[in-house]
Amino acid sequence: MLMPVGNTLTQPGDEAARPRIWALGGGKGGVGKSFISASMGVALAKAGKRVVLVDLDLGGANLHTSLGIRSSRFTLSDYLGGKVADINQVAEQTGIERLRLINGAADSLSIANIQFFQKAKLLRNLPKLDADYVILDLGAGTSFNTLDFFIEADHGLVSVTPDPGSVENTYRFLKCVLIRRLRTIPKKTRETMQQVLTQRREGGKRAGSLADFVEEMARLKPSVAGSLRNELDAMKLHIIVNQVIEPSDTELGRSMQMVCSRYFGTQIGYLGFLHYDRLVLKALQQRRPFLSTFPQSRLAIHVDTMVAALMAQDDI
Ligand SMILES: Nc1ncnc2c1ncn2[C@@H]1O[C@H](COP(=O)(O)OP(=O)(O)O)[C@@H](O)[C@H]1O
Ligand SMILES: [Mg+2]
Structure with a gap:
């Protein structure tokens, strides 16, 4: 099994x-990850920030389409393959x-499963991009490659549409x-976690929710539970509900937040x-x-507002 590479993207430094x-x-394709990445990139640039968008949908790169770009001189494979x-x-x-x-790879077959050393190279070097903001547009699904880029970002944004399949996948x-x-926490803490999990299994207990597990840890190993909670709370995760058509869809975000808090034991x-917009x-x-x-459309204005809210949380 691949081990995560540690918080290389956001390591303290300068x-x-x-x-x-x-x-x-986000778990599903077609929920707007690329559209939102591109739009947030444009919004940040409009606000005077230097931005690099990175197409990390390794098997199906199409972020360039949302920007109206047909092709580029270089792609991510040129960098990962060492040509650049x-x-x-x-x-x-x-x-x-x-x-x-940074345009995604055109040769999706060779790049869909990048190697561990290529992922580590990217994680080490993305912070060296000459920019104020870097936006990573990830592929659908929960492959380790996708998860590792997501967990190491300063902010993890999850796009969900009102379709029940999308909600479930989210x-x-x-x-x-x-x-x-949780796999990035120190080895000793991880081992204690593993012991508790094994005891649960041997005692015939169901896997239960993440919140149940953290609660049980708090009973059995209070000090470890504290660092678990800190680790979970340190992640800045945000839900964005996209392609809203019905007024009732606007309730989805808040109700998902409540469910997450109950089952994961952490605030999202x-x-x-x-809104869904034909434009x-x-x-x-x-x-x-x-x-x-369409900068004056309701959709564009809402993207600008989201970007301003996120920027306010960053200290630059
Ligand atoms: N709010 C929206 N209104 C209308 N169309 C949208 C909206 N968000 C995304 N789309 C369109 O839906 C399709 C899927 O979005 P995309 O960003 O490619 O999803 P993903 O990257 O998650 O697979 C694209 O054609 C995109 O332009
Ligand atoms: Mg996409």
Whole structure:
């Protein structure tokens, strides 16, 4: 099994100099991860920030489409394969001031399962991008590669649509994220956790929820439970409800927040909802980024508001 590489993306160092990293993830394809990544990138650039968008949907890269870009000189594979040595060189201009893109790999077959050393190389070097913000557009699903980029970002954003399949996959994704995060805690604490899990299993107890597990830890090993809670609470996770059509869909974010708190024992943020807007398709057909094409639309204004709320949480 692959071991996570530790918090290399956000390691303390020169805090002021490194870019803040936001990752877009979610269990399902088609929920708007790429659309939201691209739109947030445009919003940040409009707000005067230098931004690099990174297409990390390793098997199905199409972030460039949301920006109206057809092709690029370099892709992520040029960097991962060693053809280009400097990560800054593969971040190409998008035509929008201050916004650059590391285009996803065109040869999806060879890159869909990047090797451990390639993931480590990326995690080490993404903070070296010359930018204020780096946005990672991840693929669907819960592969270790996807989870490891997500858990190491400063903010983990999860896009969910009102479709029940998407809601279900989002809970699964969040659970995987939190469990994967727990694997990065010190070995001794992990071993104690493992002992408690084994005792539960041998005692014939059901796996139960993450919240149940943390509670049981608090009873049996209070000091370990404290560091578990800290680790879970340290993750800045946020839900975004996308493609809202019915007024009743707007309740989804808050109710998911309550369910997460009950079952995972940690607070997940709720950034708000975005309406479904036919103009998104129109912008795609015109090969132009939605946010710069329809900046006065309700959808564009809501993206701007979300970005401003997140920026306010970062200390740069
Ligand atoms: N709020 C929205 N309104 C209308 N269309 C949207 C909205 N969000 C996303 N889309 C469209 O839905 C499709 C799927 O979105 P995409 O960002 O590719 O999803 P993902 O990256 O999660 O697979 C795209 O064609 C995208 O432009
Ligand atoms: Mg996508």
